[in-house]
Amino acid sequence: MFLQTWLLPVALLVIATIVAFPLSRYLAWVMDGKYRQLPVLSWFERSLDSGPQNWKQYTGSLLIFNTALFVFGFLVLAVQPWMPLNPDAKGMLAPSTIFNSVVSFMTNTNLQHYAGDVHLSNFSQVFFCISNMFLSASVGFCSLVAIIRAFRGEASLGNFFVDMWRVVIYMFIPAALIFGIIFMSQGSPMTLNSSYQVSTLEPAAMGTTDKGEVKKQTIVVGPVAALESIKMLGTNGGGFFGMNSAHPFENPTGVSNFFNTLAMMIFPFALVFMYGRMLRRLRHSWIIFSVMLLLMAGTIVWSICFDTLRPNPGLTAHATAQTFQIPNAKAPGGKQDVTIPAVAGLPVDQHLGNLEGKELRFGTSAGATFAALTTDVTCGAVNAEMDSLNPLAALSPMVGMWLNCIFGGKGVGMINMLLYVIIGIFIAGQMVGRTPEYLGKKIGAREVKLAVLALLVHPMMILMPTGLFAALDWGLKAVSNPGAHGFSQMLYQFSSASANNGSAFDGLGVTFGFANNATPSPTAIPWDIATGLVIVFSRFLPIIAPIAMAAFLGAKTTSPAGLGTLHDDTPTFGILVLGTILIVGALLFLPVAVLGPIAEHFGPMPFGG
């Protein structure tokens, strides 16, 4: 039982580290342009190279590229009904959903207010989903590389388009090929066919038509393995199927689950080392890596302890009623009692922990492990139902999104970590009696302003809209449960959007469906638009501001390290960074954590009375 629970997470962390370390060397080698261009490809690379760019040109190119991606994505989804590879004649999604999906995929978020198997044709899956998955992951990657070059004090941050080319061609395509083949070997479909009609083993399992004919089951297929590999490698997370990595075609076996999980970890892990290598500060990156790994292990242990090792409270007996006193609403100053009644248990064997919403073919702890990992690395894929996690266990994926720096997504996670590092050094680093420095460069008012600005966007984009929706019908009518659990659903949705994560707590009425849907969810449009806007703000400001910050910081003279300077490669430094993350993170999100998962945990069972 012990081994069964802990082998998977430990193996994942260890193997991901072992793979990431040498991989980082390759990444640094490629991004420093030390490779020989393949003859067939060199023409492309030369024509893409528009010359060295300063930080304004680099971010300008990044924004132009994303605008183009937005227009292209919008077009692809809008013309879906008239495009090929659409034998099932899928219609056009509602415009608000298209807007939401396009910004979501453009920004590596992959929040899906639709279900891929129901609403998208294979044409859209290939030209919208898969292409965006390669490109959006690369954008974050390139931003980090630009920051590294700026920190190195280079006048040019490189060329955005060449960087994109390098990431896609030399990293993601080969890696995606390898993982695609693994997923195919495990049984993921890889076809341009759209669906099969099959007779079910059990007669009439799908019901019968009015004429009494036995209905056939529609099995949706498509280029699943191709999408799956980049979905995980690029920490995109948008599933081919609505069920995401819990679906037997996306994630057929325990083995595929292992590789699925591993795939989302290796690049975020490797990027930390790449950062150290490119700056020639490998020891520093080891410290950052350790902090991240510690936090990641913490979130995994937390979710396993509160989910895999705890029964589902909804099925468990609560033998005694609990009575609490609250002020009386009718008589000011008076008291009234609130009683949580005793609940009888259900006859369910719970010795394997909370199994609600889990795929048992992956093992008992796979769901909890995946839940923690998918938000730590901002992937957003799921292989278990987040909504069904035990209340406290659900805190773990939320913390991953709130901190947004436990490895994080492609590049941006490391960038967020750098912001915490800068703030930590600025506040606590003064305690060594020197003007705070990072990489030997003095942190001044301008750098701090940009770092704080970038850090501020995230809590603002989570808390403000959550507060707004919590008080309006948009939120109150969308949740599937009242009270704390419903609050968690809203909170999770905006956290996921702002962290550019894309996983969903589910239970929210956010799906409009096709534009001609007669009975859409009434709250779908506000959710489409609100999360879409959150995604955009939380994506670009925290990329542009840090690049500017790095450019200003990098331009300063480097003062050599000495006995009097704060060393960034010591365990003490790690504690400083860890403390900054925990305290700042706790201060920002403790109130909502209390109102959501914690209130649910202590409150009446099952779920919100």
Added chain:
Amino acid sequence: MNKASKTEETKSATPGQPHSSHRVKRRGLLDAETALPALKQAVIMLRPDLQWNNPVMFVVEIGAILTLFSIVQMAFGKSASQVPLTYFIALDIWLFLTVLFANFATSLAEARGKAQADSLRRARQKTMAYRRNKAGAIEEVSSADLKPGDIVVVEAGQMIPGDGEIIEGVAAVNEAAITGESAPVIREAGGDRSGVTGGTTVISDRIVVEITSGPGDSFLDRMIALVEGAIRQRTPNEIALTLVLSAFTLVFLIVVVPLWPMAWNAEQYMMGYLGASEPLKSLGTDIPTLIALIVCLIPTTIGALLAAIGIAGMDRAMQANIIAKSGKAVELCGDIDVILLDKTGTITIGNRFATKFIPVGKYNAADVGRLAAMASIADETPEGKSIVALYEKESKTRVSVPLETQPVPFTAQTRMSGVDMPDGHQIRKGASDAVIKFVEAIKGRVPEDLGKIVDGIASQGATPLVVADGAQIVGVIALEDILKPNMIERFDRLRKMGLKTVMITGDNPLTAATIAARAGVDDFIAQATPETKLAYIREHQAAGHLVAMTGDGTNDAPALAQADVALAMNAGTQAAKEAANLVDLDSDPTKLIETVEIGKQLLMTRGSLTTFSIANDVAKYFAIIPALFAGTLPWLKPIDIMHLHSPTSAILSAVIFNALIIPVLIPIALKGVAYKPLGADALLRRNLLIWGLGGVVVPFIGIKLIDMVMAGLHLVN
């Protein structure tokens, strides 16, 4: 005024002389002279336009005013609440107290700074001046009428009417008015000690001074203005920190504002759960309580003390008799990593001392000592005196010569000095080549081993003086540089602080290396010229170092201007003082070491209190959040880990703690966090433990204590 300063005053003010001020004194933290005006100023600063200077406290003030409005509303029965009105009144009082405490911290530090400036200003008073006009006649004018370029004559007992340079004469000057040091110093025309400051008194002799500054623009005037200006001036680090604090304030507004609808959501849910018809009302939707939460979360502690910390830093420099031309200069001191120190006067006592007598030929050491002492009997230079002293110490006899002995003084031509005895004996001591020439001229013989001995002494960094008795060379005197006491320890301390020490000397590289090794400095510049100093500073700055140096001469000015931190000696020339950003009134070059520590302490105090302030918030959350939702989500009781008496008591305790921690920390803000040269990493570990971990733990204890006291006294229900 405390006792210590009174006695000092009586000591320095000798009768018959114009009343002069005293050393800038150390103050008790709360003497009436500064505390009362500070208290008044704290209230005046409540004016919103003044309060705006401190954005964090401005937010608190707005919150306190809003709370006042809602109290008035409630008092007139326009709105109702579950909790009694007294809770809101208590809350509001503490919010206003928070602002007042913050203002008091700032104005107290300002008042202390002003008091320092005032005590300097007392030195500046009108006197009569004796101006020499073009015709050479002396006329009596008021010192206020002096213009730059005027020539004045100052006699013993008179006060120097303005800043200037001595152009004729030499005098002992009492500079107690600015330094507090009553021992007079020598100022003379030409050289690096020609600068005099207005307000100081000539004790002996007569000097002619060319006035260099106009009325109201004297060095002291400008210093006072700078100190007063610098008090309100924000340093770059302070500006950046203010930004971060404002951002944190904004962040917590972002955290707390959405809490209102969220709490409303919980109320709605609970209404449904209870099937109640009346809407529930929790503290979570109570505006004054949310204001209290904001106030507790925003970094009020450091926001309140930030200005005080900066002012106190300058104040500490002033207490060390260092005038900083800007707060930035003090702050920069902490960042210094290369420190240039003149050998003479800083590392060594300044004069060479005889340490050994080495005989040649048939003579013994006692002979050498006796003859050397006789040769030096009329030598008034410190070297000469040290020779006599060494002989008398070694032989325990006094040196004496017959009455008719003729002294032969040192001249640049002979490069020797000595005595001619009544019997015709010529005893000489001097540079080896000069003495050899002298001996050979009177057909004497130069011993073979002389050259080796002389070279041996020179190679050890000492200066050999050869002694001759007539045509006989007797032996050699070794003159050595003597290190100032404690210098080795101080360099060790500097090294532990991570500073590289560089000795500047005019000596040859060999001598310089020996002394450098003995003193324990890391590097040296031998045969230093102003150009080599400048080049050395530039080279290190290009490598990213921040360089500090001291200087007093006009030729030091370019290097002083180039250095990041430049400490000029007040006794030095005007040019040096202009070029430097710090001036030491005591003219003690080793002060540079102290300034580095003052700078480091300033930055450390700021970092420590910021860390403490932010770490405090964790505990406040645990007090306030359960209280906010006690009315709607009563099952959140388990997160009230402090087991506070009641929701209102919890919130009041947090607010009271938040307010009281400000005056509690004022002494630390003013005195500064103790700096220990441990190296950055050990220092960080130590301070993270004290201020980081301490910042998390202390408020848990403090809030619980306040809660217990209030509950015990039945102040809360």
